[in-house]
Amino acid sequence: AQTVTQSQPEMSVQEAETVTLSCTYDTSESDYYLFWYKQPPSRQMILVIRQEAYKQQNATENRFSVNFQKAAKSFSLKISDSQLGDAAMYFCAYRSAENAGNMLTFGGGTRLMVKP
Amino acid sequence: NAGVMQNPRHLVRRRGQEARLRCSPMKGHSHVYWYRQLPEEGLKFMVYLQKENIIDESGMPKERFSAEFPKEGPSILRIQQVVRGDSAAYFCASSPRTSGGPEEETQYFGPGTRLLVL
Numbered sequence: 001a002q003t004v005t006q007s008q009p010e011m012s013v014q015e016a017e018t019v020t021l022s023c024t025y026d027t028s029e030s031d032y033y034l035f036w037y038k039q040p041p042s043r044q045m046i047l048v049i050r051q052e053a054y055k056q057q058n059a060t061e062n063r064f065s066v067n068f069q070k071a072a073k074s075f076s077l078k079i080s081d082s083q084l085g086d087a088a089m090y091f092c093a094y095r096s097a098e099n100a101g102n103m104l105t106f107g108g109g110t111r112l113m114v115k116p
Numbered sequence: 117n118a119g120v121m122q123n124p125r126h127l128v129r130r131r132g133q134e135a136r137l138r139c140s141p142m143k144g145h146s147h148v149y150w151y152r153q154l155p156e157e158g159l160k161f162m163v164y165l166q167k168e169n170i171i172d173e174s175g176m177p178k179e180r181f182s183a184e185f186p187k188e189g190p191s192i193l194r195i196q197q198v199v200r201g202d203s204a205a206y207f208c209a210s211s212p213r214t215s216g217g218p219e220e221e222t223q224y225f226g227p228g229t230r231l232l233v234l
Contacts, residue, residue: 033221035222037225042227043230044225045159045228046225091159095221097221102164102221104223106151
């Protein structure tokens with residue numbers, strides 16, 4: 001079974017600064033997807049960014065980028081030019097692309113606080 | 117294109133009552149997933165359904181919980197004889213397919229139903 005670990009329960013960043021959220025995972029599969037979801041106080045789950053394991057190039061979406069290290073099974077999220085609206089819980093998630101099971105496996109989350 | 121719809125957004129039940137949670141997937145999506153989020157925790161997979169079929173229910177408690185996704189209408193997560201430990205946020209997600217590339221397989225979430233059992 002796959003596991004996803006987010007070792008930082010809370011992180012804090014100054015507005016306009018850059019912050020990196022960590023995520024590691026454990027799997028024996030070679031083909032999979034990794035995701036970062038944001039959960040603001042409204043509790044809505046919002047997709048931030050997606051990475052395909054077969055792609056070496058790191059995914060980017062505007063101010064959000066990832067550092068995907070497949071050999072190390074690491075998938076960190078970098079938020080540049082942090083904004084107050086970035087304050088939320090961030091969840092890292094894994095999904096197999098090999099097996100019939102299509103569920104997402106989530107980490108425990110990191111609460112990001114943005115200081116004005 | 118409307119997103120994933122869930123209702124009710126908040127549901128209060130007394131112990132022993134039944135809870136029915138509804139999920140309408142995004143237009144064009146035929147795959148539905150239910151997840152549960154306990155306070156201060158991440159989401160945990162419960163069940164994966166396609167129209168009229170349960171594909172994977174490995175995360176569902178063996179008793180009191182059931183799910184369906186009929187040919188017509190929303191997907192329903194049903195909890196019978198609720199207990200206080202069932203208090204949680206229940207999220208539904210949908211995807212167009214489960215193969216065919218990252219966009220086809222990405223799951224999009226509804227706003228969740230917050231169940232409180234008194």
